[in-house]
Amino acid sequence: MTTTTLTPDVLIIGGGPAGLTAAAALAPRIRGEVLVLDREKDAGGIPRHSDHTGYGLRDLRRVMTGPKYARHLVEQATSAGATIRTETMVTHWAGDRAVEVTGPQGRLRVEAKAVVLATGARERPRAARRIPGDRPQGVYTTGQLQNAVHLHHSEVGSRAVIVGGELVSWSAAVTLREAGCATELMVSQYPRTESYAAFNIAGRALLRVPVANRSRVTRIIGKGRVEAVEIENLDTRARRTVACDTVVFTGDWIPDHELVRSGGLDLDPGTLGPLTDTALRTSRPGVFAAGNLLHPVDTADVAALDGLHVADQVEAWLTGAGEPAPGLRILAEAPLRWVAPGLLRPGDPAPPRGRLLLWTDRSIRFPHVIVRQNGRVLSERTLPWPAAPGRVFRVPWSVMKGLSAQGGPVTIGLR
Amino acid sequence: MTDTTPHEPDHVYDVVVIGAGIVGSAIARDLSGHQLSVALVEARDDVGDGTSKANTAILHTGFDAKPGTLESRLVKRGYHLLSEYARSTGIPVEQTGAILVAWNAEELAALPGLKEKAEQNGYDRCRIVGADEVYELIPSLGEGALGGLTVPDESIICTWTTNLALATDARQRGAEVLLNHAVTAVSVNTRSTTLTTTGGSVQARWVVNAAGLGADRIDRLFGHERFTVTPRRGELFVFDKLARPLVDKIVLPVPTSRGKGVLISPTIYGNVMLGPTSEDLTDRTATGTSEDGFAFLLDKGERLMPRLLAEEVTASYAGLRAAINHGDYLIEPTPSQRYLLVGGIRSTGLTSGMAIAEHVHEVLEKAGLALTARTDLPGPPQMANIGEATVRPYQDADRIAADPEYGKVVCFCERVTAGEIRDAFQSPLPARNLEGLRRRTRAMNGRCQGFFCGAAVNRLLNENGCGGTAAAPARPEVNS
Ligand SMILES: Cc1cc2nc3c(=O)[nH]c(=O)nc-3n(C[C@H](O)[C@H](O)[C@H](O)COP(=O)(O)OP(=O)(O)OC[C@H]3O[C@@H](n4cnc5c(N)ncnc54)[C@H](O)[C@@H]3O)c2cc1C
Ligand SMILES: Cc1cc2nc3c(=O)[nH]c(=O)nc-3n(C[C@H](O)[C@H](O)[C@H](O)COP(=O)(O)OP(=O)(O)OC[C@H]3O[C@@H](n4cnc5c(N)ncnc54)[C@H](O)[C@@H]3O)c2cc1C
Numbered sequence: 001m002t003t004t005t006l007t008p009d010v011l012i013i014g015g016g017p018a019g020l021t022a023a024a025a026l027a028p029r030i031r032g033e034v035l036v037l038d039r040e041k042d043a044g045g046i047p048r049h050s051d052h053t054g055y056g057l058r059d060l061r062r063v064m065t066g067p068k069y070a071r072h073l074v075e076q077a078t079s080a081g082a083t084i085r086t087e088t089m090v091t092h093w094a095g096d097r098a099v100e101v102t103g104p105q106g107r108l109r110v111e112a113k114a115v116v117l118a119t120g121a122r123e124r125p126r127a128a129r130r131i132p133g134d135r136p137q138g139v140y141t142t143g144q145l146q147n148a149v150h151l152h153h154s155e156v157g158s159r160a161v162i163v164g165g166e167l168v169s170w171s172a173a174v175t176l177r178e179a180g181c182a183t184e185l186m187v188s189q190y191p192r193t194e195s196y197a198a199f200n201i202a203g204r205a206l207l208r209v210p211v212a213n214r215s216r217v218t219r220i221i222g223k224g225r226v227e228a229v230e231i232e233n234l235d236t237r238a239r240r241t242v243a244c245d246t247v248v249f250t251g252d253w254i255p256d257h258e259l260v261r262s263g264g265l266d267l268d269p270g271t272l273g274p275l276t277d278t279a280l281r282t283s284r285p286g287v288f289a290a291g292n293l294l295h296p297v298d299t300a301d302v303a304a305l306d307g308l309h310v311a312d313q314v315e316a317w318l319t320g321a322g323e324p325a326p327g328l329r330i331l332a333e334a335p336l337r338w339v340a341p342g343l344l345r346p347g348d349p350a351p352p353r354g355r356l357l358l359w360t361d362r363s364i365r366f367p368h369v370i371v372r373q374n375g376r377v378l379s380e381r382t383l384p385w386p387a388a389p390g391r392v393f394r395v396p397w398s399v400m401k402g403l404s405a406q407g408g409p410v411t412i413g414l415r
Numbered sequence: 416m417t418d419t420t421p422h423e424p425d426h427v428y429d430v431v432v433i434g435a436g437i438v439g440s441a442i443a444r445d446l447s448g449h450q451l452s453v454a455l456v457e458a459r460d461d462v463g464d465g466t467s468k469a470n471t472a473i474l475h476t477g478f479d480a481k482p483g484t485l486e487s488r489l490v491k492r493g494y495h496l497l498s499e500y501a502r503s504t505g506i507p508v509e510q511t512g513a514i515l516v517a518w519n520a521e522e523l524a525a526l527p528g529l530k531e532k533a534e535q536n537g538y539d540r541c542r543i544v545g546a547d548e549v550y551e552l553i554p555s556l557g558e559g560a561l562g563g564l565t566v567p568d569e570s571i572i573c574t575w576t577t578n579l580a581l582a583t584d585a586r587q588r589g590a591e592v593l594l595n596h597a598v599t600a601v602s603v604n605t606r607s608t609t610l611t612t613t614g615g616s617v618q619a620r621w622v623v624n625a626a627g628l629g630a631d632r633i634d635r636l637f638g639h640e641r642f643t644v645t646p647r648r649g650e651l652f653v654f655d656k657l658a659r660p661l662v663d664k665i666v667l668p669v670p671t672s673r674g675k676g677v678l679i680s681p682t683i684y685g686n687v688m689l690g691p692t693s694e695d696l697t698d699r700t701a702t703g704t705s706e707d708g709f710a711f712l713l714d715k716g717e718r719l720m721p722r723l724l725a726e727e728v729t730a731s732y733a734g735l736r737a738a739i740n741h742g743d744y745l746i747e748p749t750p751s752q753r754y755l756l757v758g759g760i761r762s763t764g765l766t767s768g769m770a771i772a773e774h775v776h777e778v779l780e781k782a783g784l785a786l787t788a789r790t791d792l793p794g795p796p797q798m799a800n801i802g803e804a805t806v807r808p809y810q811d812a813d814r815i816a817a818d819p820e821y822g823k824v825v826c827f828c829e830r831v832t833a834g835e836i837r838d839a840f841q842s843p844l845p846a847r848n849l850e851g852l853r854r855r856t857r858a859m860n861g862r863c864q865g866f867f868c869g870a871a872v873n874r875l876l877n878e879n880g881c882g883g884t885a886a887a888p889a890r891p892e893v894n895s
Contacts, residue, residue, distance in 0.1 A: 003812050039827055040867075089824045091809065102830075104819035107812035125864035127730045130652075132704040135732065137849070140869070147870035154873060218706065254727065261657050 003107045008035035008083070010314055011099070011112035013090050013259065016045020017300040018291025019118035020073040021059065021307030022314070023082035029315055034082040035110065037101060039089035043077075044070025045120055046143070047300050051150040052174050058301035058353075059308070067150075069300065093263045097286050114314045117274065117282070117289040118307065119256040121296035123168070126220070126249050133220035136227070142172040142250045149179045157245035161229050162186040162209070163217050166251035166390035168297070173209050176248070184244050186211045187231055190389050192363060220247060251390060253296035260293070270331075270338030271296060277327050277343035278351040278397075279313040280306065286317055295340040295357040298392045302353070309352035324348065328405065333413035335362035336393075346405040350397040357394060360387040360414065368415040371399050373407045387414060424616055427607045428454045428591070430784070431619035433598055433633055435462040437574070438757060438764050439625035440581035441772035446623075447588035449776075450787045455582065455590055456610065456617055458597030458629070461851045462844060463578030465627050467765065468854060469702065469734030471651065471680060471691060474498065474508060474570040475766045478533035478541060479670055484743045485774075487536055490763045493770035497577065498570070500769060504584075504795045506576045507683045507802020513569035513665035514544075514552055516560050518718075522669040523561045529669070530564060540567050555661040555722050569665050573683045574765050575854040576798050579844065581768070583796040586843050588789075593617065598626075601636040603752050621753045621784055623775065628699045628737045630758040637754050642745060644758070646699045646735040649691025650708035652716070655862050656803075658687040658726035666719065677715040679723065684829070684857060685803035686729060689716045695738070702733050729862050736761050746774065748782040755779060796843070799835055801857050808832050825875070826868040828861020836872070840879040849876060 009032025012019045019036055020043060027034040042048060047055055050066030057063055064072070078084060088103035090110075097115050101108040123141040138157055140148070148154040156179045162169050165188030173183050186209050212231060218239065219230040228241045255273040266275040266283035273294045274282045282289050290310040291303035327343040337359040341351050351357075360367075367387040371378040379399045387393040395412070403410055432443045435457035443455040459465070474497060477490035501508045517523040526543050533541045542565045549563040550556060586592050596614035601622075610617045624633045631644045659681060668676035680688045692708045709731070716724050739745065739759035744767075748755045757775060760767070780786050800807060808814055808821040809830045815822035820834030839846040839855040846852040849859070849872070858872050859865050865872070 039824060087823055089809075089827060089830075091830065102809045102815070102822055102824055102832075104815070104822040106815050106819075106822060107810070122863050122866045124727070125866065127653075127864055128727050128862070130709055130728055130731070132706050132709050132731070134703040141864070141866045143863075143866035144869035147867070148873065152870040152874050154870060154877075223700070258657065 003109055005109045005111060006035065007111050008033035009112065009318060010034045010114045010116065011097070011110050012036045012116045012118060013099070014038060014045070014118035014120055014291070014293075015040075015043030015074070015084055015086070016118060016120050016291060017047065017059075017069075017073060017304040018120075018293075018307040019116065020044070020077045021304040022116050022118065022290060022311050023077040023084070024073070024080040025308050025311035026314060027077070027081040029311070030318060032113070035112070036077065036082055036084045037088045037090055037110070038084065038086050041087055042070075043074050043084050043086055045300075049146040049150045050171065051146070052171065055300050059304040060301070066300075073304070090259060093259070096284060113286065114317050115287045116310055116314060117259060117287065117293055118291045119259065119293050121253045121255045121292040123249060124252040124254055126247075128254070129249065129252065131217055131220060133230075134222050136220065136222035136225050138222070138226035138246045139220065140246065140248045142168050142175070142248060145172060145248055146175050149175050155179070156181045157226070158182065159184050159244045160246035160248055161217075161242055161244045162248045162250055164188060164250035164252060164390070165190060165211065165213070169250040172248045172250050176246075181246055183209045185242050187215045187217055188213050189216050189234060190214070190363065217247075253292070255293045255296045257293065260289075268338065268340070268342045270342070271340050273340070275343060276341045277324065277345050278341050278348045279324070279345075280310045280341065280352070281313065281324060288314055295392060298357060302357075302392070306352045312349075325405070328403070328407070329409040330356070331409050331411045332358060333411050335360050336412060336414055337361055339412055344400065344403075344410065354397045355394040356397060356399075356412070357392050358412065360393050361389055363388045364414055367393070369395055369399055370413045370415060371403075371410060372413070373403050373410045378403050378410070425618065427618040427620060428452045429619075430621045430623060431456055431610060431617055432623045432625055433610070434465070434624070434626040434629070435582055435592065436465045436467040436625065436627050436764070437463070437578050437581065437768040438627070438760050438771055439623070440578055440585060441768040442623055442625055442757070442775050443585035443590045444581045444588065445772035445776050447585050447590040448789055448792055450789055453585070453590040454593055454617060454619070455585055456593045456596045456598060456612060458595070458613070460594050460847055462582040462592065462594070463575060463854065464850070466734055466737060467574060467578045469732050470574055470765055471649075471678065471688065472572055472574040472683065472765065473665060473680065474572040475763055476538050476566060476568045477536055477766070478538040478566050479529060480536055480763070481742065482532060482535040485746065486744050486763060486767070489744065489767040489770040489774060491537060492773070493767035496769040496773070497572070497766060500580070500795070501572065501577070504580045505798045505800055506580050507573040507800060507804065508570055509681075509683060509802070509804050510568060510570045511664050511681055513566040513667050514549065515564040515566070515667045515669050516549060516556065517562045517669050518559055519561070525669050526562060526564045533566070538568075541565060553662060553664060553666060555720055556666070557718050557721055571665065571681060571683050572765070573802055576801060577765065577768075579855065580796055580798050583843050587793050587796060592844060598633060598636070601633070603637065603754070608753065621755070621779065623755045623757060625757045627760070628735055630737065630756065631739075634756055634758065637749070637752060639749075639756070641747075641756070642739045642741055642758060644699070645738045646696045646701065647738040647761075648694045648696050648701060648708075648733050648735055650704050650712065650733040651688055651690030651731065652712055652728050653682065653730040654687040654689065654723060655727040655729050656685045658723055659685050661720065661723055662687055677712065677719070679716075679719055683802045683804070684860070687723060687726075689723065691734065696735070699735065702735060704731050704733050708733070727862060730860065730864070744771070746771070746778060748778050750782040755782070799838060799855065801855075808835055825871055826858040826861060828863050828867075829857040831856045831858040836875050849873070852876060
């Protein structure tokens with residue numbers, strides 16, 4: 001068999017903002033090779049086909065379009081000395097820090113001293129949301145829509161219904177408008193459409209998208225091509241059909257965790273990504289994780305800053321850092337759906353950007369955060385920013401002060 | 416023999432087979448192994464686009480058929496014929512074995528009877544096992560199983576490749592495959608029969624009706640009033656591949672009068688399936704899924720294997736069985752019209768298809784069709800492997816070295832390569848639309864349903880002149 005083995009010091013799986021930023025930070029600091037593998041034709045991750053502005057604020061301190069941001073990150077990693085191989089997909093584990101890979105250059109085996117998983121997240125498509133009806137053409141996720149419009153310049157229909165009211169839903173509306181497709185309706189289960197208030201108001205005004213709140217899609221109708229969707233008002237249970245030829249399922253994220261699960265790494269049941277500590281270590285020594293794989297889904301700059309954070313931790317591992325101390329679980333309480341990272345070890349650094357990332361199922365204008373351990377309130381804090389469904393809610397790490405390393409799990413709740 | 420010219424309107428085929436599902440394709444393949452000119456006439460724009468694309472894809476031993484029926488004999492025979500054919504063509508099959516699980520005293524009491532029935536059907540490898548062994552075999556099963564019956568030879572198979580292999584084989588043996596030819600009228604003359612179709616008229620000496628859900632309508636066009644097809648819908652959930660470690664065997668319910676009931680089965684593509692429902696409808700095109708169907712499946716699943724429901728759903732679909740008011744397959748010749756009905760092939764036709772073809776050829780011969788076996792037959796077609804149990808192109812280092820297109824993964828979830836997609840457009844029965852491509856390669860069938868690859872796959876479709884839509888072309892289309 002013609003299998004070649006590569007032996008970089010660091011293997012980074014996924015060349016999106018998280019992986020590329022980690023590569024750029026690590027390459028100048030270690031002696032061996034930093035190898036980034038990405039299955040797409042070009043590295044850059046999701047921003048490659050997210051052709052609108054709003055990228056780079058927190059990591060690069062300027063704002064640019066997704067494709068430009070993607071190219072910038074690729075250049076940064078390459079000029080720092082990292083190797084990027086594209087059209088190269090990691091398909092299996094071949095050892096604790098070894099994987100099997102398929103690319104046009106053949107079947108490869110990569111054995112590294114450290115591995116960073118940065119495989120990102122995707123939107124749940126219609127089937128995963130268990131929506132019945134016909135199976136016509138014209139049903140998309142935002143990812144597929146933007147890929148089609150921005151990278152492949154394909155046509156979409158003329159009247160769309162957008163399912164979801166997250167940030168990414170507005171991103172879908174922008175793309176549809178550029179593709180000459182009107183948005184007939186945005187359907188959101190929440191009482192108010194989430195996403196950043198500014199964007200929301202601007203979005204509504206600019207795009208003039210009508211929104212059906214407290215609603216869900218109950219059926220897709222159409223033979224050949226979508227003809228309509230049936231929607232239900234969650235409060236009155238009243239149903240109606242909305243004529244359209246395109247349906248875009250937006251948001252409702254799930255990490256691309258195939259390697260995490262097939263490798264038997266501990267999973268965080270909340271995020272469905274790998275369980276990591278604040279140093280972004282997974283349960284397997286020498287295997288780290290960063291980006292939207294851990295918090296589905298945050299903005300690209302936050303993913304990139306994970307990459308920067310993980311670089312220090314990988315370097316420490318390569319220089320022989322000892323066994324980490326046992327950790328405490330950090331758990332989210334309803335209405336919070338998940339918290340990342342999910343483990344805290346004494347002596348470890350604060351999480352990336354000194355923030356815990358959380359997801360709320362209910363909108364709270366002035367959230368009062370309560371941290372408990374062993375039933376005892378550890379700290380409470382009212383935050384000046386809202387907790388809203390459809391986007392990440394950030395909590396300063398300082399709320400964790402004063403916990404006992406010997407105590408039980410720590411829970412974070414909201415009031 | 417891959418080269419055929421579009422048919423002449425006056426050409427009279429020795430046999431025309433209506434319906435390019437599993438059954439019609441198997442019949443066309445078998446007949447074109449004889450010195451005959453054969454056409455396979457299909458209403459849709461691809462073979463295998465009817466019931467044969469949407470079933471539970473189990474290769475049945477026939478252990479639970481009604482002893483003494485034609486169905487029982489043909490399912491048993493079909494199991495062997497198709498297993499053998501799969502080996503020679505590369506149709507993916509896995510002999511997973513099945514276990515019927517009894518959840519109450521009544522079901523438990525039915526097991527010995529089922530074992531006996533299996534023996535009457537000539538299948539003697541069933542074993543009755545206690546609850547402990549049931550959980551040993553399927554540790555993730557829900558609580559409350561009382562016992563079970565094992566059927567070690569039940570298997571899972573790729574229904575799409577089976578249909579495609581049979582139709583490709585028929586084609587390579589010289590049969591004409593006439594797509595977009597829906598038969599709308601029939602006129603039986605003394606020497607030949609004229610079929611009026613949406614793709615032009617087709618003349619035949621003999622006609623075999625294997626039109627599945629449409630078989631009763633064709634039968635009426637021949638002037639008979641024998642039966643009515645009831646579309647019996649079956650809805651299914653396909654769970655993510657990450658669920659596959661939960662179950663490596665087919666988990667069957669103890670059958671009741673309502674049919675085979677809801678099962679959990681691994682799929683040949685490495686997923687886990689839950690279904691089907693069973694619901695009699697009137698609309699023969701109602702292949703949509705329903706809220707009630709989903710609720711029913713989730714309720715069943717919750718009891719059968721609660722852990723399965725925590726996994727992501729990759730796909731859901733519905734198929735329509737051609738149920739009829741008759742306890743057996745309806746295979747009846749009318750020699751005076753040089754016509755043969757192959758109807759009521761309800762829920763076992765994938766397995767029995769090749770045996771039906773064998774039986775059909777005997778019936779036709781008795782009815783007066785001269786059949787002389789050919790000695791110049793091409794070998795069986797070699798099908799692309801889209802099964803998960805054996806080496807796929809993306810895993811094959813030597814193959815990628817010889818052709819790097821097999822190293823370019825286009826559909827990440829299903830790991831379908833550019834080479835396989837190219838092949839699907841270049842095969843004797845090429846993919847013409849997205850659905851056809853999905854059935855030939857699995858592209859876009861995975862957990863992301865196109866989030867990553869949808870645009871690229873559509874681009875490849877357009878580049879290959881097939882367009883991304885499933886609309887039938889206006890002009891009559893002949894396979895070429
Ligand atoms: C439609 C849309 C609009 C958005 N708009 C904005 C915005 O305006 N501003 C903003 O800041 N953020 C936005 N985001 C979010 C932003 O794109 C993500 O936060 C960011 O891309 C996450 O980076 P990542 O590196 O974690 O993952 P990704 O960007 O998803 O990168 C993961 C990479 O891993 C690769 N990969 C996965 N598995 C494998 C494997 N097995 N082998 C090889 N490679 C693999 C993938 O090909 C991919 O390139 C948007 C997202 C979407 C979907
Ligand atoms: C939910 C479900 C689960 C099943 N599970 C299994 C299983 O596990 N194992 C098993 O062995 N079997 C199973 N079956 C049964 C099996 O799928 C069918 O018996 C088999 O596919 C029937 O094949 P066919 O060729 O008769 O019909 P079809 O595949 O429907 O083919 C008939 C063809 O005739 C064409 N046609 C109809 N009218 C006309 C016309 N007027 N002119 C031209 N063409 C026409 C149609 O377009 C169609 O392509 C299942 C079925 C269902 C629905």
